[in-house]
Amino acid sequence: MCGILFSNVAINKEVFLNSLNIMKHRGPTAPLCVYQSENFMLGHNRLSILDLDRRSDQPFFSDDGRYVIIFNGEIYNYKELASNYSIQMRTNSDTELLLKLYIQYGPQMLNWLNGMFSFIVLDVQQKSFFVARDRMGVKPLYYNRYGEKFIFSSEIAPLLPLVHNISIDQEAVRQYKKMRCFFNDRTIYNEIKEFPPGYYYENGEFIKYWEIDYSEKEPPSDEELEFLIRSAVEYRKIADVEIGSYLSGGLDSTIITALARVEHTWTVGFEDYNEFQWSEIAATRYNTIHHPILFEPDHFLSLARELITVKKEPLSVPNEVLLYHMTQQASAKNTVILSGEGADELFFGYDRIFRWASSATDFDIRAFSELYTYGSEDDIEIVEDALTPFMKLKSPQKIVAAFFQQAHLRGLLKRLDSASMLNSVEARSPFLDYRLIERLAGVDSLYKMKDGVVKAPLKRIFKDIVPAEIVNRKKVGFPVQLERVLSSEKIEGKTTFDKWFNFNLTTLGEIL
Numbered sequence: 001m002c003g004i005l006f007s008n009v010a011i012n013k014e015v016f017l018n019s020l021n022i023m024k025h026r027g028p029t030a031p032l033c034v035y036q037s038e039n040f041m042l043g044h045n046r047l048s049i050l051d052l053d054r055r056s057d058q059p060f061f062s063d064d065g066r067y068v069i070i071f072n073g074e075i076y077n078y079k080e081l082a083s084n085y086s087i088q089m090r091t092n093s094d095t096e097l098l099l100k101l102y103i104q105y106g107p108q109m110l111n112w113l114n115g116m117f118s119f120i121v122l123d124v125q126q127k128s129f130f131v132a133r134d135r136m137g138v139k140p141l142y143y144n145r146y147g148e149k150f151i152f153s154s155e156i157a158p159l160l161p162l163v164h165n166i167s168i169d170q171e172a173v174r175q176y177k178k179m180r181c182f183f184n185d186r187t188i189y190n191e192i193k194e195f196p197p198g199y200y201y202e203n204g205e206f207i208k209y210w211e212i213d214y215s216e217k218e219p220p221s222d223e224e225l226e227f228l229i230r231s232a233v234e235y236r237k238i239a240d241v242e243i244g245s246y247l248s249g250g251l252d253s254t255i256i257t258a259l260a261r262v263e264h265t266w267t268v269g270f271e272d273y274n275e276f277q278w279s280e281i282a283a284t285r286y287n288t289i290h291h292p293i294l295f296e297p298d299h300f301l302s303l304a305r306e307l308i309t310v311k312k313e314p315l316s317v318p319n320e321v322l323l324y325h326m327t328q329q330a331s332a333k334n335t336v337i338l339s340g341e342g343a344d345e346l347f348f349g350y351d352r353i354f355r356w357a358s359s360a361t362d363f364d365i366r367a368f369s370e371l372y373t374y375g376s377e378d379d380i381e382i383v384e385d386a387l388t389p390f391m392k393l394k395s396p397q398k399i400v401a402a403f404f405q406q407a408h409l410r411g412l413l414k415r416l417d418s419a420s421m422l423n424s425v426e427a428r429s430p431f432l433d434y435r436l437i438e439r440l441a442g443v444d445s446l447y448k449m450k451d452g453v454v455k456a457p458l459k460r461i462f463k464d465i466v467p468a469e470i471v472n473r474k475k476v477g478f479p480v481q482l483e484r485v486l487s488s489e490k491i492e493g494k495t496t497f498d499k500w501f502n503f504n505l506t507t508l509g510e511i512l
Contacts, residue, residue, distance in 0.1 A: 073117030137197030232433035244334030249278025252340030314504035342431035
């Protein structure tokens with residue numbers, strides 16, 4: 001896991017290095033590594049996960065020196081690909097495999113990758129570059145564009161010193177205040193966009209290489225689904241450093257912990273409001289060294305301000321603060337952490353809205369808004385805009401499923417990446433394995449919520465390895481009592497979430 005920065009704009013090297021240094025936390029093992037060729041500049045901060053030898057540091061060059069790559073992420077099946085395509089390796093890193101596959105096969109190689117990634121390859125001879133991002137957008141990538149001039153970065157903050165006349169996108173503010181996130185590749189800034197997941201850029205064009213097929217499918221057998229989940233977990237254990245797991249005591253994190261057989265597990269909460277009882281049940285079952293991390297409510301706002309100041313953007317969900325604090329503690333033991341993101345979106349774990357969508361015959365935008373949105377303003381236009389890419393699916397169930405898997409989930413992934421990488425920890429999410437996504441897209445809710453039981457397939461398949469108390473436990477959210485943590489300050493807003501949004505936006509305004 002790393003941080004990448006690229007520019008084909010004429011930028012002073014010292015200025016470029018200063019921006020790369022802003023995200024040094026993403027790669028403290030080999031930070032501030034830069035290659036320059038005329039106006040092309042490639043920067044990399046490396047966090048060593050695979051092949052800890054310095055030979056795998058980046059920017060990484062092809063054997064003949066013509067191509068150079070900067071890469072953020074992990075390719076879990078890199079050894080299989082090296083064998084299948086007879087790639088001769090001089091390192092044990094997925095970076096070399098990625099570059100050699102691209103040189104030999106071009107963009108089609110993206111379809112063979114099982115992993116999370118954003119990477120850029122420069123052809124030094126042709127003065128051309130190739131950019132790609134993983135299917136689900138697990139690994140972040142942002143850019144500023146002026147004609148054919150680009151600056152790409154793993155984070156937003158390093159772009160700000162490099163982009164002139166930065167301004168706040170008021171449409172994005174409306175999105176945030178209504179739906180607590182940004183949609184359709186927007187960020188809080190007009191001049192900075194999110195590189196779309198499942199796309200690559202080549203020869204002046206953004207090209208989609210992967211799309212989820214939501215056509216109706218027969219449900220998988222229990223054996224097939226169990227194999228896919230176990231395989232996804234096993235892939236995400238590939239590392240040359242120690243792996244731990246978040247363990248809330250909910251179904252998703254418990255399944256991952258049970259299958260991964262990690263040594264250390266982690267949970268966080270307030271002294272009088274937490275999930276420690278449940279996580280302890282799971283930790284005892286799997287004999288892990290368990291770490292319940294206490295968080296003091298009085299520290300919430302100060303830490304939230306610190307995160308906003310570092311990120312230069314608002315926080316989407318309040319529990320990012322707790323997730324950051326927990327990962328900060330976990331970093332002393334684990335460089336890689338397994339996490340349960342994606343299970344709720346795959347298996348319709350948000351039962352209120354998915355029950356509605358499964359029973360509705362026509363999609364009602366206002367009914368969706370009442371079930372999903374957070375801000376009190378009646379800004380239905382913003383909700384319509386966020387849903388536009390998915391309305392072609394017609395069926396309410398498919399529209400909601402696609403929105404959650406592709407739009408809602410991206411907000412959670414940004415939270416996860418930020419909270420982990422600010423602490424130089426790599427987070428991996430087995431339920432986001434693209435094979436699981438493809439297999440379950442279009443499978444009816446009658447399978448995912450059989451007999452009205454939320455996540456019925458997971459509960460049925462893993463009932464013998466997950467404690468019964470957790471299988472039968474009612475789903476709860478990540479515990480943050482907003483009313484409590486915001487009570488110490490006078491913040492405007494009709495509702496608690498309005499106050500949270502205003503706190504974030506006001507703090508951002510103060511630091512810009």
